[in-house]
Amino acid sequence: MKYIDEFRNIDLVRKLTELIYKSVIHDYTFMEVCGGHTAAIHRFGIPHLLPENIRLISGPGCPVCVTGTEFIDKAIAYSKMEEVIICTFGDLIRVPGSISSLENEKAAGADIRIVLSGLEAFEIAKINTEKKVIFLGIGFETTAPGTAVTIKLAEKDNVKNFFLLCAHKIMPPAMEAIIKGGTNLDGFICPGHVATITGSDIFDFIPGKFNLSCVITGFEPADILQSILMLVRQVNRDDPKVEIQYNRAVTHEGNILAQRHLSQVFEPCDELWRGFGIIPGSGLRLRKEYEKFDAEKTMPVNVKFREEDALCICGDILRGLKTPEDCALFAKTCIPEDPSGACMVSNEGTCNTWYKYRHNE
Amino acid sequence: MKELVIHGINTDIMNDFISLNHGSGGKLSRDLIERVFVTRFGISEPLTDSAILNDSGFTLAFTTDSYVVDPIFFPGGNIGKLSVCGTVNDLAVSGADPKYIAASFIIEEGFPVNDLKMIAESMAEEAFKAGVRIVTGDTKVVEKGKCDELFITTSGIGILKSGMEYLSTGGLIKPGDKLLINGPLGNHAISVLGARNKLSFSTPVTSDCASLNHLIKRVLQNCKEIRFMRDLTRGGLATVLNELTGMIGMGITLNEDSIPVDEPVKGLCEMMGFDPLYLANEGKVLIVAGAGEEKRVLDILRSDPLGKYSEIVGEIIPDKRKFVILNTSIGGKRILDMMSGLQLPRIC
Numbered sequence: 001m002k003y004i005d006e007f008r009n010i011d012l013v014r015k016l017t018e019l020i021y022k023s024v025i026h027d028y029t030f031m032e033v034c035g036g037h038t039a040a041i042h043r044f045g046i047p048h049l050l051p052e053n054i055r056l057i058s059g060p061g062c063p064v065c066v067t068g069t070e071f072i073d074k075a076i077a078y079s080k081m082e083e084v085i086i087c088t089f090g091d092l093i094r095v096p097g098s099i100s101s102l103e104n105e106k107a108a109g110a111d112i113r114i115v116l117s118g119l120e121a122f123e124i125a126k127i128n129t130e131k132k133v134i135f136l137g138i139g140f141e142t143t144a145p146g147t148a149v150t151i152k153l154a155e156k157d158n159v160k161n162f163f164l165l166c167a168h169k170i171m172p173p174a175m176e177a178i179i180k181g182g183t184n185l186d187g188f189i190c191p192g193h194v195a196t197i198t199g200s201d202i203f204d205f206i207p208g209k210f211n212l213s214c215v216i217t218g219f220e221p222a223d224i225l226q227s228i229l230m231l232v233r234q235v236n237r238d239d240p241k242v243e244i245q246y247n248r249a250v251t252h253e254g255n256i257l258a259q260r261h262l263s264q265v266f267e268p269c270d271e272l273w274r275g276f277g278i279i280p281g282s283g284l285r286l287r288k289e290y291e292k293f294d295a296e297k298t299m300p301v302n303v304k305f306r307e308e309d310a311l312c313i314c315g316d317i318l319r320g321l322k323t324p325e326d327c328a329l330f331a332k333t334c335i336p337e338d339p340s341g342a343c344m345v346s347n348e349g350t351c352n353t354w355y356k357y358r359h360n361e
Numbered sequence: 362m363k364e365l366v367i368h369g370i371n372t373d374i375m376n377d378f379i380s381l382n383h384g385s386g387g388k389l390s391r392d393l394i395e396r397v398f399v400t401r402f403g404i405s406e407p408l409t410d411s412a413i414l415n416d417s418g419f420t421l422a423f424t425t426d427s428y429v430v431d432p433i434f435f436p437g438g439n440i441g442k443l444s445v446c447g448t449v450n451d452l453a454v455s456g457a458d459p460k461y462i463a464a465s466f467i468i469e470e471g472f473p474v475n476d477l478k479m480i481a482e483s484m485a486e487e488a489f490k491a492g493v494r495i496v497t498g499d500t501k502v503v504e505k506g507k508c509d510e511l512f513i514t515t516s517g518i519g520i521l522k523s524g525m526e527y528l529s530t531g532g533l534i535k536p537g538d539k540l541l542i543n544g545p546l547g548n549h550a551i552s553v554l555g556a557r558n559k560l561s562f563s564t565p566v567t568s569d570c571a572s573l574n575h576l577i578k579r580v581l582q583n584c585k586e587i588r589f590m591r592d593l594t595r596g597g598l599a600t601v602l603n604e605l606t607g608m609i610g611m612g613i614t615l616n617e618d619s620i621p622v623d624e625p626v627k628g629l630c631e632m633m634g635f636d637p638l639y640l641a642n643e644g645k646v647l648i649v650a651g652a653g654e655e656k657r658v659l660d661i662l663r664s665d666p667l668g669k670y671s672e673i674v675g676e677i678i679p680d681k682r683k684f685v686i687l688n689t690s691i692g693g694k695r696i697l698d699m700m701s702g703l704q705l706p707r708i709c
Contacts, residue, residue, distance in 0.1 A: 001627055045694045046693055049692060049693050104377075107379060221693075337382070356698050
C-alpha cells in the first residue's frame with residue numbers, strides 16, 4: 001500500500017536500527033506523547049529492536065485515557081434522560097465511570113450510538129428531530145476541528161436538537177505539565193497528527209524554555225525509528241530543537257483553515273485530565289455565541305462521582321512516572337474486559353497496549 | 362465522603378446485562394458460554410466446533426449456529442449462503458463428512474417474500490455444491506421490531522471416520538508442526554462492514570463465504586499428518602491460535618510477512634484501526650500439519666480455487682506459557698493475545 005509499505009520496509013528499518021545502535025553513547029529516555037505512537041511502537045514490536053539504553057515511556061496522548069471520570073458520569077446521566085441519544089466514539093464506551101460505563105448503560109437500554117465523527121452525530125440529530133442528540137467531544141487538536149465544523153453547521157442549519165458535551169483538550173499545556181511534574185526526560189516523540197493541524201511552531205517552547213529535544217513523528221515503524229535516531233543525535237550534540245520527521249504531513253504553520261475553525265468556535269479553558277488534575281488553559285470550551293449547543297449549559301446535570309480505584313496508578317503512568325508493571329491491578333483485576341483505569345480501555349492506552357503486546361513476555 | 366471502589370481479586374467479567382461484547386467470539390463470549398451454559402448443561406468435553414458423538418458404532422459430528430448478519434445481503438453472499446457454509450465448515454474441520462442440515466428461520470413481520478425466496482435459493486445452491494441435504498426446518502414470524510429482518514439457525518450432522526476425533530482437540534500436535542491457512546484474511550468482515558453503509562465510500566472487497574468441505578476432504582485423503590483444523594470465523598486467526606495454545610499447552614510463532622491480506626482489506630484496517638488477524642472469515646481454515654508434510658498440504662490447497670493463495674504461516678513451539686508470538690514484518694516481536702471485546706458486531 002502506497003505511503004505505508006515504504007515506511008515498513010524491513011531494509012530501511014534495519015539500516016535505521018543499525019544507525020541508532022552506532023549513535024547511542026549513554027542512556028536516553030524519550031516520551032511518545034501520542035497514543036497512536038504507543039500503539040504503533042508495540043504493534044510492530046519496536047522496543048525489541050532498540051538498544052537497552054533507550055527507554056520509551058508513554059505520555060498522556062490517548063484522549064480516552066485522560067478523560068475524567070466525571071465526564072463519563074455526566075454522559076451516563078444524560079443517557080438516562082428521556083428523549084436523549086448519546087453519540088460517542090467507540091473507544092469511550094467501555095471507560096469506567098464512577099459506578100457504570102456507557103457500555104453497561106447501552107446494554108441496559110440507553111440510546112447510545114457509536115459514531116466515527118461529529119458530523120455523523122449531526123446527521124442523527126437531523127433525522128431524529130424529536131430527540132436531543134448529544135455528541136461526546138473528546139480528543140485533541142486532531143478531532144476538535146471536526147467538532148468545530150459540526151457546530152458551525154448546526155448553527156447554519158439552525159438545528160436545535162444537537163448538543164456537545166465537550167472534553168476537547170490541547171496538547172502543549174499537558175506536555176509542559178509533564179516536564180514541570182518532574183518526569184525525567186531527554187526528549188519528546190511529538191504527536192504528528194496534532195502537529196499537522198497546529199504546525200510545529202507550537203512546540204518551540206519545549207527546547208526554548210526547558211532544553212528538551214523534540215521530533216515531530218509519523219506513525220509507521222520507519223518514521224518512529226528515524227525520529228528516535230534524530231532525538232539521539234540532538235541529545236548527543238546537546239542541541240535541543242524542534243525537528244520535523246513527519247514532513248510529508250507537517251509544516252511550521254500547520255493547517256490554517258482548521259486552526260481558524262477551532263479558534264472561531266472554541267476558546268481555551270482550564271481542563272481536568274485524568275491522572276493530572278486541572279491543567280490551566282489545556283481545554284477547549286464553546287465560545288459564548290455557540291453556548292446554546294453546550295449540553296452542560298443548556299441542560300446542566302449534577303453528578304456525584306466517586307474516586308477512581310485507590311490502587312489504580314493511571315495518573316502516574318500518564319505522566320510517565322510509572323509503567324503498567326508497577327501497578328498492583330495490572331493484568332490481575334484490571335484487564336481490557338473489565339478495566340479499572342482508563343489506560344486499560346482504549347486501544348491506544350498504555351496499559352491496554354502493554355497487556356496486548358507485552359505482558360508476561 | 363468519597364466512596365472507593367476496590368475490585369476483588371476474582372474478576373467477574375460478566376455484568377448484569379448482556380452486552381454486544383458477549384457476542385464477539387473472544388474472551389467474553391467464552392466466559393458467557395462457560396459460566397452460563399456449560400456448567401448448567403453438564404458438558405465435560407472440550408468446546409470444539411462440533412460435538413463428536415459415539416453411539417451404536419457410528420461416530421457423528423453435530424453442530425449448530427445462528428446467523429444474525431447485518432445486512433443480510435453483502436458482496437459475495439447473503440445470510441442464507443452463510444448459514445449453510447458456516448455449518449458445513451464446522452463439520453468439515455472436525456474431520457466429518459457433512460450430510461444433513463436443519464434450518465430455522467425467525468422472520469420479522471413485513472419481510473419481503475422475494476428476498477426470502479432469494480435467500481432460500483442460495484441456501485439450496487450452496488447445499489448442492491457442498492453435497493449436503495437440508496432436511497428439516499422451522500419458521501417463526503415475530504412482530505415488526507422484535508427481530509431485525511431475518512435470523513437463521515442451522516444445525517448439521519456429519520459422519521466421522523472413526524479415529525479422527527483428535528482433529529478437533531489437537532491432541533496429536535507436536536512442536537515443529539506447521540501452520541497453514543488457505544488464503545487472505547479479513548475479507549468477510551470488511552465486505553459486511555462496507556455493505557453496512559457505515560462508510561462513506563464503497564469497498565471492492567467480497568466476502569470469502571464458501572463451503573470448505575471438499576477442499577478439506579482432499580487434504581485429509583492425501584495427507585496423513587493432519588493434526589488439527591479450525592475455521593477462522595469470529596475472532597479471526599489470532600483468537601483461534603490462542604484457543605489452540607490453551608488446549609495443547611504449547612506455543613506458536615507466527616510470521617506476519619507470510620500471512621496473506623488483500624490490499625483493500627489492509628487499507629481499511631489501517632483507516633479503521635482493525636487488525637486483520639482478528640477479523641472474521643467465512644471460508645478460511647487453519648490447518649496444523651506435521652513437520653515435513655506442510656509442502657504437500659500447501660500444494661493440495663493451492664491446486665483448489667478456494668486455496669489458491671494458501672501460505673505456511675507459522676509453527677508450533679514448546680512453550681509452557683502458551684504464547685502466540687508474532688514476528689512482525691519489520692523484524693520485531695510481539696505477543697498476539699486473544700481478542701478482548703469486539704471489533705465489529707453482527708458479522709455472521
